Amino acid sequence: MLIPTLLALPLLSTAVVHGRHDAHTHIESKRLPTANWFHESDHPVHGLFRRASEDTDGVTYATVGSSEWAAQYPDPWPSNGIDTSKLPAAWVSALNAAVASKTIPDVPIPTIGSDGNPAYPSGQDPTSSDICSGTYQCRVPGDIWDGPDGTVGISFDDGPAGPLCKSISCFISYSILNSRKGTADILTFLAKNNQPVTHFLIGSQIISLADQFTQMYNMSHDIAVHTWSHPYMTTQTNLQVVGELGWTMQLIHNSTGGRIPKYWRPPYGDTDKRVSAIAKEVFGLTTIVWNQDTEDWSLTDTPPGTSAATIQSQMKQWLGGSKSPGLIILEHELSTQSAAAFIAAYPLMVSNGWKVESLVSLVGNNVSYQNAANNFSPVTENDIINAKNDEAQVSAGGSSTTGGSSTASSKSTATGGAGQSEGAKSPGSPTGTSSAPSTSTTGKSSASSRWTTGPTAVLSAAVLFMLWQQ
Ligand SMILES: *[C@@H]1O[C@H](CO)[C@@H](O)[C@H](O)[C@H]1NC(C)=O
Ligand SMILES: *[C@@H]1O[C@H](CO)[C@@H](O)[C@H](O)[C@H]1NC(C)=O
Ligand SMILES: *[C@@H]1O[C@H](CO)[C@@H](O)[C@H](O)[C@H]1NC(C)=O
Secondary structure: OHHHHHHHHHHHOOHHHHHOOOOOOOOOOOOOOOOOOOOOOOOOHHHHOOOOOHHHOOOOOOOOOOHHHHHOOOOOOOOOOOOHHHOOHHHHHHHHHHHHOOOOOOOOOOEEOOOOOEEOOOOOOOOOOOOOOHHHOOOOOOOEOOEOOOEEEEEEEEEOOOOOOOOHHHHHHHHHOOOOOHHHHHHHHHHHOOOOOEEEEOHHHHHHOHHHHHHHHHOOOEEEEOOOOOOOHHHOOHHHHHHHHHHHHHHHHHHOOOOOEOEEOOHHHOOOHHHHHHHHHHHOOEEEOOOEEOOHHHHHOOOOOOOHHHHHHHHHHHHHOOOOOEEEEEOEOOOHHHHHHHHHHHHHHHHOOOEEEEHHHHHOOOOOEOOOOOOOOOOOOOOOEEOHHHOOEEOOOOOOOOOOOOOOOOOOOOOOHHHHHOOOOOOOOHHHHHOOOOOHHHOOOOOOHHHOOHHHHHHHHHHHHHHHHO
């Protein structure tokens, strides 16, 4: 189930949608019909993912990657999407409260049209201020599309992708056929270059590739949300939007020592006023889109939608051009090819005098989470760091973590998972480097158990072979 769906992901993307994002003709400026876009200490996210400091939390967290851990969440790639009858009641209450207070606009829900894009009911203009669809280049107020002047904020979508192989059959399908070890390639390169980045992660993929997730976290890369199952979010009901975001937030929270992500990216850049408002009002998430698109996801299409040479020449143009606004370039860690496109362009980012940083650290002024500055700083007790106007502030009662430095907390060893492993490490530290998956192609690195079973790996080899033959 997982593998065909994963492989279908880039195939589902349409060039039409992806191609549109760099020509922003509709700059949206009208505000939502609410006085407060940002909530402060009374924001519902306080209650939804409440967690005291790890030492006093009292909860025993399942080990990241264990079957007990995976069993707490929806199935990866649910065939009918998220089951909204199983959402935690607190999430539904938070949504209902936001709807009742009119902070979630009543935007019509589109269906996928014949051109592959969400189509709103006839007579409804997707670029109108009432709808403001990102697919049609409308920018919802408060969403981020541009970086600060002079900066390149690096991020990757759709990870973790491609296993760290332990079995021979996995090694054959992913290393010999050489197209699906994007995350491993990216992490190896970034560790060597001591360069943290942002990963917009798919919840379903975290379940399947827990070790790669933990490795990103260990390397102090920024963990952000890219939904549970990668739908066009504007086509989802309010409850489905809550499930897609909420389960991914919960999974990240329970697997990172309690960190609450601060940013999400809509798959295909597909958000609108309703979807962005649910993310902000219920979960405190700020939406980040992009202002340049490599279309690197289509490198593995048959035929490919772009080429390494085309991407490199676009990169030369963007990185050699104006430094205002700063660049947010859409890139994927889906494949060896998409990883290689980034690796080829990275020297241009550095040599052209840009400030090159992890996208989330950059736009968040070095505060990467709603309740913690980074992966090695303390999680604030009970309160969240307020994301208002992207200025890091600590709500009353929280401990100050705004320095962005790596003040280490003493971590409980009983919590299991990623949260147990931290000492006084700074982002991109040598510890992160040494844990890079540099041995992945030898088949010696640890792998998620999902990928070690013979039938799964054989199936994956068969599917890849069929695709490769096309
Ligand atoms: C996540 O952690 C919370 C405590 O912070 C716990 O109540 C919950 O059962 C855990 N798992 C899920 C899936 O929510
Ligand atoms: C994360 O780091 C800890 C120790 O710092 C280590 O035990 C663990 O194996 C690492 N996990 C991964 C996936 O790199
Ligand atoms: C974030 O911290 C890094 C490392 O300390 C620093 O180089 C960078 O300028 C900081 N970025 C911002 C936006 O404050």
